[in-house]
Amino acid sequence: MAISIGKLWQPAIILVALVLSIPILTIGGFVFEPSGDNWEHLKQTVLPEYLRNSALLVLGVSIGTLSIGVSTAWLTAMCRFPGKKLFVWLLLLPLAMPAYIIAYTYTGLFDFAGPVQTQLREWTGWGYGDYYFPEIRSLGGAISMLSLVLYPYVYLLARAAFLEQSICVLEVSRTLGCGAWCSFYRVALPLARPAIVAGLSLALMETLADYGTVSYFGLGVFTTGIFRTWFGMGDSVAAAKMAALLLMFVFTLVVIERVSRKQAKYHHTTNKYTQLPEYQLLGFRALLAFFICLLPVLFGFLVPAGQLTSWALLTYQEMLNESFFRLTVNTLLLGLSAAFLSVLLALFLAYGKRMLGGRSVLVSIRIAAIGYAIPGTVVAVGIIIPFAWLDNTIDDFMRQLFDYSTGLLLSGSLFAVMFAYLVRFLAVSLQTVESGLGKIKPSMDDAARSLGYRPRETLFKVHMPLMKGSLLTALLIVFVDVMKELPATLILRPFNFNTLAVRAFELASDERLADSSTAALMIVVVGLLPVIYLSKSISQSRAGQSNHE
Amino acid sequence: MNDSASIRVEVNNIDVCYGNKQIINQLSFTLSEGKIGCLLGPSGCGKTTVLRAIAGFERPSSGQVLISNQIVSDQKINLPPEKRHIGMVFQDFALFPNLTVQDNIVFGLKGWPKKDQQNRAIELLAMIGMPTLARAYPHQLSGGQQQRVALARAMAPKPSILLLDEPFSSMDVELREQLAREVRQLLKQENVTAILVTHDQNEAFAMADEICVMNEGQIQQHDTAYNLYHKPINRFVADFIGEGVIVPGMVVGGNTVNTELGNIHGLVPQGCKPGCQVDVLIRPDDIIHDDDSAETAIVVERAFRGSDFLYTLRMPSGIEVLSLVPSHHNHEINESIGIHLEFDHLVVFPRSH
Numbered sequence: 001m002a003i004s005i006g007k008l009w010q011p012a013i014i015l016v017a018l019v020l021s022i023p024i025l026t027i028g029g030f031v032f033e034p035s036g037d038n039w040e041h042l043k044q045t046v047l048p049e050y051l052r053n054s055a056l057l058v059l060g061v062s063i064g065t066l067s068i069g070v071s072t073a074w075l076t077a078m079c080r081f082p083g084k085k086l087f088v089w090l091l092l093l094p095l096a097m098p099a100y101i102i103a104y105t106y107t108g109l110f111d112f113a114g115p116v117q118t119q120l121r122e123w124t125g126w127g128y129g130d131y132y133f134p135e136i137r138s139l140g141g142a143i144s145m146l147s148l149v150l151y152p153y154v155y156l157l158a159r160a161a162f163l164e165q166s167i168c169v170l171e172v173s174r175t176l177g178c179g180a181w182c183s184f185y186r187v188a189l190p191l192a193r194p195a196i197v198a199g200l201s202l203a204l205m206e207t208l209a210d211y212g213t214v215s216y217f218g219l220g221v222f223t224t225g226i227f228r229t230w231f232g233m234g235d236s237v238a239a240a241k242m243a244a245l246l247l248m249f250v251f252t253l254v255v256i257e258r259v260s261r262k263q264a265k266y267h268h269t270t271n272k273y274t275q276l277p278e279y280q281l282l283g284f285r286a287l288l289a290f291f292i293c294l295l296p297v298l299f300g301f302l303v304p305a306g307q308l309t310s311w312a313l314l315t316y317q318e319m320l321n322e323s324f325f326r327l328t329v330n331t332l333l334l335g336l337s338a339a340f341l342s343v344l345l346a347l348f349l350a351y352g353k354r355m356l357g358g359r360s361v362l363v364s365i366r367i368a369a370i371g372y373a374i375p376g377t378v379v380a381v382g383i384i385i386p387f388a389w390l391d392n393t394i395d396d397f398m399r400q401l402f403d404y405s406t407g408l409l410l411s412g413s414l415f416a417v418m419f420a421y422l423v424r425f426l427a428v429s430l431q432t433v434e435s436g437l438g439k440i441k442p443s444m445d446d447a448a449r450s451l452g453y454r455p456r457e458t459l460f461k462v463h464m465p466l467m468k469g470s471l472l473t474a475l476l477i478v479f480v481d482v483m484k485e486l487p488a489t490l491i492l493r494p495f496n497f498n499t500l501a502v503r504a505f506e507l508a509s510d511e512r513l514a515d516s517s518t519a520a521l522m523i524v525v526v527g528l529l530p531v532i533y534l535s536k537s538i539s540q541s542r543a544g545q546s547n548h549e
Numbered sequence: 550m551n552d553s554a555s556i557r558v559e560v561n562n563i564d565v566c567y568g569n570k571q572i573i574n575q576l577s578f579t580l581s582e583g584k585i586g587c588l589l590g591p592s593g594c595g596k597t598t599v600l601r602a603i604a605g606f607e608r609p610s611s612g613q614v615l616i617s618n619q620i621v622s623d624q625k626i627n628l629p630p631e632k633r634h635i636g637m638v639f640q641d642f643a644l645f646p647n648l649t650v651q652d653n654i655v656f657g658l659k660g661w662p663k664k665d666q667q668n669r670a671i672e673l674l675a676m677i678g679m680p681t682l683a684r685a686y687p688h689q690l691s692g693g694q695q696q697r698v699a700l701a702r703a704m705a706p707k708p709s710i711l712l713l714d715e716p717f718s719s720m721d722v723e724l725r726e727q728l729a730r731e732v733r734q735l736l737k738q739e740n741v742t743a744i745l746v747t748h749d750q751n752e753a754f755a756m757a758d759e760i761c762v763m764n765e766g767q768i769q770q771h772d773t774a775y776n777l778y779h780k781p782i783n784r785f786v787a788d789f790i791g792e793g794v795i796v797p798g799m800v801v802g803g804n805t806v807n808t809e810l811g812n813i814h815g816l817v818p819q820g821c822k823p824g825c826q827v828d829v830l831i832r833p834d835d836i837i838h839d840d841d842s843a844e845t846a847i848v849v850e851r852a853f854r855g856s857d858f859l860y861t862l863r864m865p866s867g868i869e870v871l872s873l874v875p876s877h878h879n880h881e882i883n884e885s886i887g888i889h890l891e892f893d894h895l896v897v898f899p900r901s902h
Contacts, residue, residue, distance in 0.1 A: 443639040444643045452634075452657055
């Protein structure tokens with residue numbers, strides 16, 4: 001019987017991988033599409049600007065996330081100073097803040113009419129034009145916003161690497177006459193480099209995928225370019241070609257990330273961990289460490305969250321109406337269904353990998369999970385093109401045969417939105433489910449069988465209780481990711497169908513910042529849940545302390 | 550050993566293959582009720598595969614497996630593991646991390662009344678010496694405690710046969726023998742029939758009544774520990790069990806073999822006629838240190854092992870042998886010491902090329 005299931009299972013996994021790679025294959029196919037006049041025009045006019053801006057954005061965010069992420073990771077991993085234990089998880093808070101929300105919050109704060117400049121004028125008596133104030137809606141502003149919310153990727157992986165490295169190598173470098181700083185630069189940093197690079201490439205994937213911030217700041221980069229070309233010029237081919245170009249950069253990052261993660265494995269120096277001896281910081285140095293850790297938390301979370309709260313307090317009575325309720329229900333339903341679907345699919349793939357193994361299954365699962373790197377804009381374009389084609393084909397066919405128009409069955413429906421979420425977030429649920437399944441050693445299955453349990457009973461009595469936590473985590477993370485997702489929802493949602501994220505972004509784009517804050521705050525608060533979970537799990541699994549599984 | 554009335558496990562000519570690779574080749578053995586058997590061999594010899602075939606996790610491509618005189622596996626029948634009434638202790642213990650010690654132990658007692666489950670758990674917890682740890686979780690236990698819980702869990706349903714797959718391999722080396730003796734005592738106390746798989750002969754000697762030495766998917770010798778050491782039937786067993794050196798020689802008379810160590814007297818196995826070229830196995834305990842002896846050898850290497858020294862000695866003929874000497878005989882390297890040879894029975898194999 002097991003064989004007959006296996007026979008269907010493997011092709012099913014390959015099919016899933018194929019279906020989920022439709023967007024990538026579609027976009028990839030446009031590389032070879034003959035270029036139209038629009039493309040030539042774009043190439044001569046805006047494309048160089050997009051390239052330049054994207055490159056500068058990537059460079060700036062790299063510098064920003066690296067300097068914040070690595071310094072805070074080192075301080076919280078290796079040093080002792082007041083508030084350190086708190087900062088370990090406080091530093092994760094900005095993960096809950098979507099970039100587009102922090103962007104318009106700071107715009108409201110730093111605007112000419114915003115509280116900061118108003119206060120400045122009150123104190124100094126300056127008037128309009130009397131002073132220079134940096135423009136937040138600029139490339140530099142976008143770099144700061146993205147760095148503030150994306151540094152946790154670098155922080156998380158770098159800190160884990162610092163904690164995992166054997167204290168022996170650091171002690172060896174000390175005995176060889178290398179001081180604390182020298183040990184950091186010559187030993188710890190090089191050893192943690194693969195992890196740091198992996199964290200950075202994740203942050204840069206998010207940077208390239210960002211639509212909300214750059215569009216709000218009016219910056220011409222790839223994602224905004226795809227939008228303008230598609231909706232402004234109505235040229236799907238040119239938009240898809242631009243998406244293909246973006247995809248190339250993203251794949252470079254994927255390769256860098258995967259290679260780095262592999263190297264990170266080889267850079268493990270030992271499996272023997274002792275308690276890390278922390279450098280006790282005193283006086284000025286402790287104060288400095290305190291502020292280095294405080295600033296990212298302050299500007300990445302506390303200030304914008306405070307501003308959102310104060311706006312929400314002003315406007316919530318008007319905003320909490322029936323349409324807001326509908327938004328919330330929409331968001332909930334969409335998020336929950338996407339979460340359930342993606343966890344179910346992840347279970348199907350993860351169990352397939354466990355039971356079947358084999359190269360074709362492994363490769364298929366890799367392909368199915370590649371979507372985490374693909375910008376939502378690209379996924380959306382890659383979905384809408386084939387879906388529209390399919391819709392038109394069916395429509396033509398039905399009209400010829402039955403003289404009946406089916407209209408747009410797929411491309412204008414929630415089905416398309418849901419599909420985009422699956423492509424984009426399957427990797428998230430898959431990773432969580434796989435790590436949960438990894439904790440159930442095959443010998444536990446055997447133990448249950450030897451104790452008189454049939455395979456199905458083993459599934460219910462052994463796997464279910466052990467997997468429960470991982471499944472809930474996967475549901476939660478996917479739900480929150482869906483709730484925060486902006487560009488794909490914006491493009492693919494059915495007419496007049498709104499979510500909290502879309503509504504917040506639309507209101508903000510209409511300069512109704514205060515009105516958008518209720519929806520935005522809701523996204524941030526719900527987004528805190530997985531961050532809290534994450535901070536709990538990292539504080540429990542510190543290498544060097546007893547964590548016997 | 551072959552009293553058919555009380556045979557608990559019988560394996561008849563089984564073959565096991567992974568893909569095209571044959572792991573087990575026409576293997577047979579039997580184990581009587583209440584005995585502790587051991588499959589001993591180097592890694593990759595197929596010993597775990599045999600255990601898994603008995604448990605029902607692997608299906609032999611031919612041959613039979615019988616448990617309590619009931620066929621559990623042959624060409625037609627293949628009883629799944631849950632129907633074989635076996636208990637198994639795994640290398641990594643495979644305790645369920647979400648269950649307490651007590652819940653782990655009663656896991657296999659489904660269908661028992663709650664009260665009986667409770668009583669059985671109390672009984673087993675007392676037996677493994679952990680009566681106060683019923684509510685603990687596996688991660689709160691030491692390795693040795695986890696191992697005893699795994700044992701109690703496997704024994705709880707009173708299985709026909711208990712299978713132990715390298716149960717001590719994740720333990721500290723110093724603990725293994727002691728644990729093996731403790732486990733033996735527990736099994737004997739409950740009159741459990743068990744099969745142990747290990748690559749460590751000390752574990753096997755400490756625990757098992759009878760041992761199958763395996764190599765390349767076949768049983769080389771099924772015997773007691775004493776016989777494996779003193780009467781190995783081939784060179785593989787002689788090399789694998791214990792220490793020793795092999796010295797070439799020639800049979801010169803009924804009970805005499807001429808070697809570079811001189812003429813050695815002892816029982817020569819049948820079939821070795823005078824003139825046969827043979828290899829003689831010399832164990833460290835065949836070379837006795839004797840200060841008064843006229844025969845001497847030079848100490849080449851020495852390893853202090855607490856109660857004794859294992860000396861590597863160079864004989865006048867140039868050949869090197871091992872000698873086990875009580876440790877108050879402290880001799881330096883290059884020192885010449887008196888020895889004499891003492892053989893009860895010769896271990897002699899026809900010369901291999």
